[in-house]
Amino acid sequence: MPLMAPGTGGSLYEVLRIEPTTMISEIKTVYRSLVKVYHPDLSGNGRDFTKIHNAYETLSDPKARAVYDMSLVSTRRQ
Template sequence: MTTQPDYYDVLRVKPAASQQEISRAYRVLMRTHHPDLDGDATDGAKAGGDPTRAELLRIMQAFAVLRDPARRAAYDRSRTGINAQGAGPVVIPVRIVNRRDEPVGNTIRITPVRWESGPWT
C-alpha cells in the first residue's frame, strides 16, 4: 500500500491554513527551490534524480491539490480516513419523482406555443 504524502507538511503550513497562507508558502518555497533562481547550479547538474528537482515536484503537487477547494476537501477526507474505511456518511443524490397515479393538486401544464394558429391569424 502506498502512503499519500502530507501536502501540508510539504508546504510547511497547518491544516487549518487559509488559501492566502497556502499561496504565500508556495511562492516562498518556489523561490528557494526553483532551478532558474538557483545561482550556484548549472543546467547539467539538475539532471533526472536530483533531490532539489524531486522536492520542487512535491511542492508543485502539494500546491495543485491544496489550492483547489474541492480537491483539498477530498484530500482532507482521505487524510482522516472517513470514506476510505466507510466510517463516514456517504451522500447519495435522490430525485423525488411524482407518480402519475396519485393526484397532484394544482398543476400547471406548460406546452409549446404554436404561433401559426390563434386569434391573431
C-alpha cells in the same frame, strides 16, 4: 533552509510546512516562498520542487483539498 523531507511519509501540509487550517491565500504565499528556494533552475533539485508544486496544486483547490482531507481522515481511522 533545507526542506523537511517533502513527501517522504508526510502529508501535503508537511511538504508546504503549513497547518491544515491555513487559508488558501496564505498557502499561495508559502508556495511562492518555497519556489524561490527550490525551483530547479535555482537549486538543481527538481524532485523537491515537484513535491512542493503537487502539494500546492491540491491544497490551493478547495474541492481537491476537501477530497485530500477526507482521505487523511479515513487513513487515520484505519
